[in-house]
Amino acid sequence: xxxRSDQDSRRPxxxxxxxxxxxxxxxxxxxxxxxxxxxxxxxxxxVSGAPRLPYCMMGVCFDCLVTIDGVGNRQGCLVPVAEGxxxxxxxGKREIGR
Amino acid sequence: xxxxxxxxxxxxxVIGAGPAGLAAxxxxxxADLSALLLDENAGPGGQVWRAxxxxxxxxxxxLGADYWAGAELVRAVRTxxxxxxxxxxxxxxxxxxxxxxxxxGASSLVKARRVILATGALERPxxxxxxxxxxVMTAGAAQTMLKSxxxxxxxRTVIAGQGPLLWLLAAQILRLGGRIDRIxxxxxxxxxxxxxxxxxxxxxxxxxxxxxxxxxxxxxxVPVVSGVSELAAAGDGQLATVTYAVGSRRETIPAELxxxxxxxxxxxxxxxxxxxxxxxxxxxxxxxxxxxxNGSASVEGIGIAGDGAGIGGAGxxxxxxxxxxxxxxxxxxxxxAAKLAxxxxxxxxxxxxxxxxxxxxxxxxxxxxxxxxxxxxxxCRCEExxxxxxxxxxxxxxxxxxxxxxxxxxxxxxxxGRLCGLTVTELMAQARGKTPQEIGYYRLRAPVKPITxxxxxxxxxxxxxxxxxxxx
Numbered sequence: 383x384x385x386r387s388d389q390d391s392r393r394p395x396x397x398x399x400x401x402x403x404x405x406x407x408x409x410x411x412x413x414x415x416x417x418x419x420x421x422x423x424x425x426x427x428x429v430s431g432a433p434r435l436p437y438c439m440m441g442v443c444f445d446c447l448v449t450i451d452g453v454g455n456r457q458g459c460l461v462p463v464a465e466g467x468x469x470x471x472x473x474g475k476r477e478i479g480r
Numbered sequence: 481x482x483x484x485x486x487x488x489x490x491x492x493x494v495i496g497a498g499p500a501g502l503a504a505x506x507x508x509x510x511a512d513l514s515a516l517l518l519d520e521n522a523g524p525g526g527q528v529w530r531a532x533x534x535x536x537x538x539x540x541x542x543l544g545a546d547y548w549a550g551a552e553l554v555r556a557v558r559t560x561x562x563x564x565x566x567x568x569x570x571x572x573x574x575x576x577x578x579x580x581x582x583x584x585g586a587s588s589l590v591k592a593r594r595v596i597l598a599t600g601a602l603e604r605p606x607x608x609x610x611x612x613x614x615x616v617m618t619a620g621a622a623q624t625m626l627k628s629x630x631x632x633x634x635x636r637t638v639i640a641g642q643g644p645l646l647w648l649l650a651a652q653i654l655r656l657g658g659r660i661d662r663i664x665x666x667x668x669x670x671x672x673x674x675x676x677x678x679x680x681x682x683x684x685x686x687x688x689x690x691x692x693x694x695x696x697x698x699x700x701x702v703p704v705v706s707g708v709s710e711l712a713a714a715g716d717g718q719l720a721t722v723t724y725a726v727g728s729r730r731e732t733i734p735a736e737l738x739x740x741x742x743x744x745x746x747x748x749x750x751x752x753x754x755x756x757x758x759x760x761x762x763x764x765x766x767x768x769x770x771x772x773x774n775g776s777a778s779v780e781g782i783g784i785a786g787d788g789a790g791i792g793g794a795g796x797x798x799x800x801x802x803x804x805x806x807x808x809x810x811x812x813x814x815x816x817a818a819k820l821a822x823x824x825x826x827x828x829x830x831x832x833x834x835x836x837x838x839x840x841x842x843x844x845x846x847x848x849x850x851x852x853x854x855x856x857x858x859x860c861r862c863e864e865x866x867x868x869x870x871x872x873x874x875x876x877x878x879x880x881x882x883x884x885x886x887x888x889x890x891x892x893x894x895x896x897g898r899l900c901g902l903t904v905t906e907l908m909a910q911a912r913g914k915t916p917q918e919i920g921y922y923r924l925r926a927p928v929k930p931i932t933x934x935x936x937x938x939x940x941x942x943x944x945x946x947x948x949x950x951x952x
Contacts, residue, residue: 383615383737387630387656390536407629409522409534414629424614424717429864433717435614437861437899439621440527441520442602442747444862444894445612455894455930459624460567462522 384417397467399423404469412458412469413439413446428475447472484588485581486563490516492808493579493592494562495570495750498526499794500786501598502553503801504808508596509562511809511816516590517557518568518581522628524554526600526786527620528794531628542655543627544648546690546794553798572926573597573754577781580939582931587939594781594808597751598801601744601787604766604846605903606641607853609712611740612861615719619741623649632658635736638722640664640711643743643844644691650698662733663698664708664724666742668847678839685836686795709849713738742846746788749896752924755779760917763841764791765851766902767921774823775804783807791841795833802826852906859907860900862893867907874911881905881922894930897922 392407397415406415413436416423424433425447436446439459446458451468454476458469492508494501497519505517525532529550540548557564565583572580577592603618610616619639625631632653637660639650650660675682682688698704710725713735723732745766748758757778758767768790775783783804786797803826810817853859853867865888870878873887881897881904884890890904891897897904901922909919927936 383633383635384625384631385634385658387537387632389538389542389656390630392536407536409531409536410629411522414625414631417625418629418631427864429862432612432864433614434612436617437612437621438603438618439624440602442895442898447894460520460522460569 386418395463395465397463397469399469400471406463408463410463411439412448412450412456412461412463412467414459415463416448416458416469423471425471426473431474449476483565484583484586485516485565485590487514488589489591490514490593491812492516492594492596492805493518493577493590494596494598495573495579496526496598496600496786496788497521497524497557497564497566498598498600498786499528499550499553499797500600500788500801500804501526501596502550502557503798504596504598504785504805505562505564506553506557506560507802507805507820508808509557509560511805511813511820513809513812513816515560515562516592517562517564518570518579519564519566520569522566524557524564524566525550527624529554530624535627536630537627537656543652547627569929569931570750571929571931573750573782574926575755575779580926582929582935585935587931587935589939592781593812594783596801596804596808597782597784597788598786598797599747599750599788601791602747602898603741604743604745604851605899606740606742606850607857607859607867607903608740608850609857610714610719612858613713613715613719614717615715615736616713616738616740619646619649619739622739623652626652626656630656632656633737633739634659636661636734637737637739638662638664638733638735639739639741640666640708640722640724641741642667642846643741644687644840645744646741647691647694647698649739649741650702651694654698654701660702661735663702663704664711664722665704665706666708666711666847666850667706667844669707671843671845674845675839675843678836678842682836682839687836687840709847711850742850743844744787744791745902746790747898748788749898749924749928751777751782751784751788752921753926753928754782756782756784758921760905760915761790763845765845765906774807775800776807792834792837796830796837799826799830799833803830851903852910853903859903860888860890860893862895862899863889865890865900870904870907871911874908878908879912880908880920882920884908885922891922896924896928
């Protein structure tokens with residue numbers, strides 16, 4: 383869906399998505415890294431389980447909700463990636479405490 | 481970065497580090513007021529200058545001169561003495577000018593003598609059939625990825641809608657080697673006639689030459705279909721096709737990515753939650769805060785600058801930021817105001833920057849069928865409420881957006897109405913034969929962005945706060 387520009391010479395940052403290693407770049411948001419990964423990163427909504435991907439990428443639509451380092455319902459489009467960050471794609475509702 | 485504000489009170493707190501917020505914070509700090517600039521993103525620039533301090537797109541002509549123009553203001557605010565905190569999410573503002581802000585997972589409350597809201601704009605909802613499918617995004621989303629991560633579309637891509645941003649994005653994608661298969665222009669033909677009276681002002685504005693050049697650049701490389709009057713996305717769990725109609729001719733084309741855009745509207749959530757009075761704007765078809773000619777709102781001490789005050793573009797936003805800051809300086813440190821440019825100079829600059837805006841507003845006024853959907857089209861993306869659900873709720877007694885929450889939960893999801901509010905107001909107005917002003921909007925309250933209960937509970941509290949809620 384998206385490819386990286388040839389001009390991009392930022393340092394690689396390694397994150398883990400549902401247990402698999404994904405190479406991101408320094409300065410990527412979690413959502414940008416997921417969309418650039420080529421993996422199926424669709425979440426399932428809490429209401430009907432419908433598949434979604436990020437829609438606005440600027441913090442207003444909440445379709446990028448994702449579990450980051452064990453904390454659920456984070457806005458992936460607002461959080462920059464960090465080395466070793468653990469990402470889980472959300473399928474349905476979050477449980478209490480996550 | 482990621483540290484709490486250094487003080488618990490400031491002369492001026494500016495919320496949002498786009499053109500208006502940067503200008504406001506720099507001006508306030510240069511006049512020796514203590515200024516705190518809070519911004520939700522990883523770096524300054526807002527949306528128009530997003531990632532200006534970090535973009536991997538280093539060849540300057542790719543993003544264009546208007547983008548790099550922001551660098552000067554970023555430098556100015558960084559040397560102004562203003563305290564700047566990025567990745568700071570403001571979730572509360574009240575009438576006493578107390579700001580609740582979440583930074584790095586912890587919240588603090590900060591007092592301000594003046595607050596300048598520069599929360600900018602968001603893209604107008606574009607509720608067509610299938611707009612919740614993975615693979616359907618806003619044009620702004622693609623532009624955000626392009627600016628901050630150098631990412632461009634590389635599969636079958638369709639861009640649909642209207643407005644200056646759409647053409648700018650298309651030009652930027654092409655310059656970076658991205659793929660666009662077709663552009664579907666939804667501008668209504670009658671708008672061209674309606675906009676004619678404003679054409680002279682527009683043709684003598686800076687928008688004109690730039691806009692023409694960009695459209696030429698894009699049209700040379702991408703097929704553009706004009707007069708698109710129907711639009712639908714379809715696919716099984718993923719976008720597969722886009723169907724559109726021009727007059728009676730209908731076509732379905734394969735697509736992996738559909739980028740939608742029909743203009744931007746003020747991001748009103750924080751201002752509304754603070755109790756600022758808003759009115760329905762019949763030209764821009766959105767809610768705008770009621771402001772005096774200096775940008776001061778109905779709540780004492782709150783000024784609003786930039787697109788959050790009504791869409792005016794980046795040039796106007798900078799000037800409105802200066803004006804709002806000057807008002808704060810005049811009130812808090814009158815002697816320092818003499819060092820700033822006179823208000824008359826700012827007003828002249830604002831008139832200049834707003835030149836051509838009426839033409840754009842009229843020409844790119846989105847068509848009714850793209851604002852007010854029907855049938856199974858989703859209106860509220862969070863709670864998955866359709867247009868039919870809402871019309872049915874009206875039929876059994878829902879009178880406005882707030883009653884509708886009890887019927888359908890629309891607007892009660894995490895986005896807090898940002899992606900459905902305008903649609904709900906206009907849809908209910910149509911269903912009830914009322915004006916949008918009569919129908920009204922969701923009643924917004926803090927927290928305007930979700931924070932965890934643990935974070936809220938950890939906010940420092942006074943003895944009086946505790947006494948207010950303890951039993952017996």
